[in-house]
Amino acid sequence: MAKKQLPAASYCYVVDGASALQGVLNMRDLLLASPEARVEEIMIRDVLKVPPFTDREELVAMVARKHYLAVPVTDENGRLIGVVNTKNIIASTEAEATEDLQLLFGGSAEERAFSPAWFKITRRLPWLTINLATAFLAGSVVALFEDFIAKVAVLAVFLPIIAGQGGNAGTQTLAVVIRGMLMREIAPHNAWQLVKTEFWVALVNGAATGLITAAAAVLWKGNPWLGFVVGVAMVVNMVAAGLSGALIPLAMKRLGFDPAHSSGIFLTTVTDVVGFFAFLSTAWLLQSKLI
Missing domain, CATH: 1.10.357.20 (SLC41 divalent cation transporters, integral membrane domain)
Incomplete structure (x- = not known):
């Protein structure tokens, strides 16, 4: 069975023993860091994160302002439970923008070029x-x-x-x-x-x-x-x-x-x-x- 190819990661997220998010590490910084450097010394502690029920439009606005490639998702206890790939956000936003364009002038969001x-x-x-x-x-x-x-x-x-x-x-x-x-x-x-x-x-x-x-x-x-x-x-x-x-x-x-x-x-x-x-x-x- 062919393995599903996953997108290359640009960030590493640092968690503690309880899986609570502690920071983010850029892969470039990791590769260029001294072999003796500790992760906590090169990671960024101020991490943009969102709860799992964040509105998609709000997330789009965050990504547009910060230009991040991914956004971590944490639960109410700060534990890392997932990562949102911004490519997926952009794709979904483009689809919504197309629907809005059709609705703006009285069209239908379900209609496609070759609909009956x-x-x-x-x-x-x-x-x-x-x-x-x-x-x-x-x-x-x-x-x-x-x-x-x-x-x-x-x-x-x-x-x-x-x-x-x-x-x-x-x-x-x-x-x-x-x-x-x-x-x-x-x-x-x-x-x-x-x-x-x-x-x-x-x-x-x-x-x-x-x-x-x-x-x-x-x-x-x-x-x-x-x-x-x-x-x-x-x-x-x-x-x-x-x-x-x-x-x-x-x-x-x-x-x-x-x-x-x-x-x-x-x-x-x-x-x-x-x-x-x-x-x-x-x-x-x-x-x-x-x-």
Whole structure:
């Protein structure tokens, strides 16, 4: 029978007579140490260790900070009962990240590239139906200004630009926040600081993209008021997108839901509704300058 090949060890864990963990010894240090040196003289006593019921996400965060190749597991009496190979942790984290990516946009964690077509349909269609309902909500905002758009047709050109830019900005924030949650970087005590930071980032990015879009509108149509309307709407939507990208996953976690589960759909709804309304309502207020 072939023997199972075990991964090469990089650490030696030092225990006493009761199997209690005393320290860790790097194999390189052991090989380079003097033949007369005692183990207790070259081992590291301050050892990162975890109890057997440590949450996997918490362990991932530890490994990411310390860059260890393995983590010892000890019981309530400090006895060494096992070792976690970080390669296994990374593999499991990559699998979870793939699931989160699928859930983020309304997919299914069980779906694979060559899953049966009917399985794919049953997993995707419910969320597509929800997304369709939210799209009707965004469309209803445009319908409120239907007659006005007919008078100023150029507004229709900028609607997808403003909504799309907001969606992109919100998705950037959403990805960072969900990763921060996975890595345990975000906690109740620093969540508000995160929201404030994302607000200022969105405001600056919104001002920059708003100026560029406004300049393009003025150069195209020669109407500075059109540029003003486009610029204001861009800033408002970018700020709304940044705040939504931070607040939606935080709110979902607070309510006990998986933050990765379809946050993208709700984010798209917010950016479309806010973007359309900010743009069209501002244009309506200044219609005498645009017609």
